[in-house]
Amino acid sequence: MAEFNKKADDAVDATPNVTEVVHQDSSTTGELEAIIDAPVDRGEPILQVRNLVKHYPLTTGVVIKRHVGAVKAVDGISFDLYQGETLGIVGESGCGKSTVAKLLMTLEQATSGEVFFKGQDITKLSGRALKAVRRNIQMVFQDPYTSLNPRMTVGDIIGEPYEIHPEVAPKGDRRKKVQDLLDVVGLNPEYIHRYPHQFSGGQRQRIGIARGLALNPEIIICDEPVSALDVSVQAQVINLMEKLQDEFNLSYIFIAHDLSIVRHISDRVGVMYLGKMAEIGSDEEIYEYPTHPYTQALLSAVPVPDPEARAHRERIILTGDVPSPANPPSGCRFRTRCWKAEEKCSTDVPLLAIPERFRGHETPAAHESACHFAEVKDVVGAAS
Numbered sequence: 402m403a404e405f406n407k408k409a410d411d412a413v414d415a416t417p418n419v420t421e422v423v424h425q426d427s428s429t430t431g432e433l434e435a436i437i438d439a440p441v442d443r444g445e446p447i448l449q450v451r452n453l454v455k456h457y458p459l460t461t462g463v464v465i466k467r468h469v470g471a472v473k474a475v476d477g478i479s480f481d482l483y484q485g486e487t488l489g490i491v492g493e494s495g496c497g498k499s500t501v502a503k504l505l506m507t508l509e510q511a512t513s514g515e516v517f518f519k520g521q522d523i524t525k526l527s528g529r530a531l532k533a534v535r536r537n538i539q540m541v542f543q544d545p546y547t548s549l550n551p552r553m554t555v556g557d558i559i560g561e562p563y564e565i566h567p568e569v570a571p572k573g574d575r576r577k578k579v580q581d582l583l584d585v586v587g588l589n590p591e592y593i594h595r596y597p598h599q600f601s602g603g604q605r606q607r608i609g610i611a612r613g614l615a616l617n618p619e620i621i622i623c624d625e626p627v628s629a630l631d632v633s634v635q636a637q638v639i640n641l642m643e644k645l646q647d648e649f650n651l652s653y654i655f656i657a658h659d660l661s662i663v664r665h666i667s668d669r670v671g672v673m674y675l676g677k678m679a680e681i682g683s684d685e686e687i688y689e690y691p692t693h694p695y696t697q698a699l700l701s702a703v704p705v706p707d708p709e710a711r712a713h714r715e716r717i718i719l720t721g722d723v724p725s726p727a728n729p730p731s732g733c734r735f736r737t738r739c740w741k742a743e744e745k746c747s748t749d750v751p752l753l754a755i756p757e758r759f760r761g762h763e764t765p766a767a768h769e770s771a772c773h774f775a776e777v778k779d780v781v782g783a784a785s
């Protein structure tokens with residue numbers, strides 16, 4: 402817990418790219434300037450997602466099926482994941498986060514778009530080539546209570562991936578490998594013959610993580626890995642994941658609906674709304690200089706421990722329900738809940754790009770945001 406909190410404190414204090422911030426008026430922006438050191442060199446992306454789309458067909462009729470539309474679960478998403486970084490993806494339930502995870506894992510076939518793993522489009526692969534890529538992209542699931550087969554021992558659960566990829570661990574080596582993995586995730590290697598019900602939620606998630614590590618992947622996609630756990634246990638699991646990231650040079654995509662959890666572990670954060678990416682940037686850019694109204698609303702709902710900051714912060718209460726992804730609003734999808742919406746928002750789809758007013762300015766506000774009227778709003782307390 403102490404380590405977790407320390408990371409949180411560091412995240413607030415450390416602004417490594419910004420040597421000086423002249424914060425004139427955060428609500429009118431434009432003038433908001435910061436002097437930034439050389440941009441972070443992240444190297445080559447390990448994963449490049451381009452215009453990724455997943456539409457689930459909606460049909461009627463039992464015998465003769467007729468297409469009557471589509472659930473636009475993911476509707477044109479692009480982002481990069483860099484070697485060794487953690488990209489957080491946040492958004493309300495139903496916005497398409499798990500669908501993105503399944504597409505990256507090639508568990509679902511994309512309707513269109515590309516996913517390049519080290520330059521190779523994995524959406525077009527099959528057979529042996531696909532199998533080789535799958536080994537390198539593994540997943541940790543949300544609910545450790547249902548994602549582990551209750552009838553299998555821990556040893557069989559963790560070692561199961563070796564059935565598909567025997568080249569990683571020949572039969573004679575598997576027991577030792579699984580015991581090493583138990584040790585790596587902080588569990589007693591003697592537990593190899595126990596069953597999932599003999600473990601707590603946090604321990605079960607450690608088993609899920611051990612299974613994710615079994616094939617020595619380069620990327621791990623974590624779909625709400627701590628959402629089902631108590632807060633104190635969440636901290637332990639996140640600390641473990643950070644430790645493993647350093648140890649095995651892993652790149653993470655960390656999905657959550659809670660912005661406060663994502664901040665602790667993420668280098669960059671993408672905010673999703675109704676199948677699209679609303680805003681993406683470094684953790685500092687998103688948490689301290691959010692320019693998209695949806696991000697600002699999510700941040701205003703994050704609990705603030707400091708009573709003084711809490712007293713000054715503005716709560717943005719979103720009205721209305723999330724529209725159906727089968728029939729998203731025209732123009733900007735957020736417009737039915739946005740307090741800033743204007744005529745243009747119903748006709749023109751805002752592109753995810755650095756807003757024109759910030760382009761060429763050395764300010765943390767100059768990050769990608771899909772809003773026609775992007776401006777920084779200082780959501781008081783969001784940075785605490």
Ligand SMILES: Nc1ncnc2c1ncn2[C@@H]1O[C@H](COP(=O)(O)OP(=O)(O)O)[C@@H](O)[C@H]1O
Pocket residue numbers: 457472473474492493494495496497498499500501726
């Ligand atoms: N197999 C499916 N068939 C039809 N619709 C689906 C399917 N899987 C997900 N959806 C729909 O796609 C949308 C996004 O779902 P999901 O990716 O699970 O969102 P999240 O993980 O953000 O909660 C939801 O409206 C969901 O009902």
Ligand code: SF4
Pocket residue numbers: 693694695733734735736737739740741742743746751771772773774775
């Ligand atoms: S484009 Fe318009 S509706 Fe969409 S977030 Fe921006 S101001 Fe709101």
Ligand SMILES: [Mg+2]
Pocket residue numbers: 498499500624
């Ligand atoms: Mg989900």
